[in-house]
Amino acid sequence: MSDSVDQARVLATIGVTRGLGDHDLKVHDSNIYIKPFLSCCPEVKVYPLSLFDHGADDVLVLGTDGLWDVLSNQEVAEAVTGFLANCDPDDQHRYTMAAQDLVMRARGMLKDRSWRISGDRLGSGDDISVYLIPLMYGNTQT
Known part of the structure; x- marks a missing residue:
């Protein structure tokens, strides 16, 4: 994998957008749950x-x-x-x-x-x- 792909993944496991809602997902070969690192609340900026x-x-x-x-x-x-x-x-x-x-x-x-x-x-x-x-x-x- 290229560095840009690794940077687009949470804990080098899953793409951020694909991880929303996958509550039981763990980092590969570990007991670390991904959910604490993801949020379903988007960052919103208003530009009038x-x-x-x-x-x-x-x-x-x-x-x-x-x-x-x-x-x-x-x-x-x-x-x-x-x-x-x-x-x-x-x-x-x-x-x-x-x-x-x-x-x-x-x-x-x-x-x-x-x-x-x-x-x-x-x-x-x-x-x-x-x-x-x-x-x-x-x-x-x-």
């Missing part, structure tokens, strides 16, 4: 859209672990910023294309029978779903 002015390039990136396991917040932000800066702001497909670009960055290129991303790091072997949600529509009152 209507209090801020947002432009066409201000987006929320919603992605599955296939994206976040291999790309950092900074790498994603730089990729989206660069991509959107090179698109016509009136192009209604720009957010979809930027999301597709992130998927391709996370998957990488096939090189010597493995998927590689920048810096010759392993690409994601997981499912990758990405949505870019423009924030500028939060400025309007309906």
Whole structure:
């Protein structure tokens, strides 16, 4: 397993999202129960859209672990910023294309029978779903 996969697991045993509700799960070859290390209460942060002015390039990136396991917040932000800066702001497909670009960055290129991303790091072997949600529509009152 790669380090990024180990970091996404609780006590190197189970993926966090798959451990919610598995109350009897123990760390492999031990008597340590996983449940005390998991919570069904998500961390929630509220961002009041209507209090801020947002432009066409201000987006929320919603992605599955296939994206976040291999790309950092900074790498994603730089990729989206660069991509959107090179698109016509009136192009209604720009957010979809930027999301597709992130998927391709996370998957990488096939090189010597493995998927590689920048810096010759392993690409994601997981499912990758990405949505870019423009924030500028939060400025309007309906």
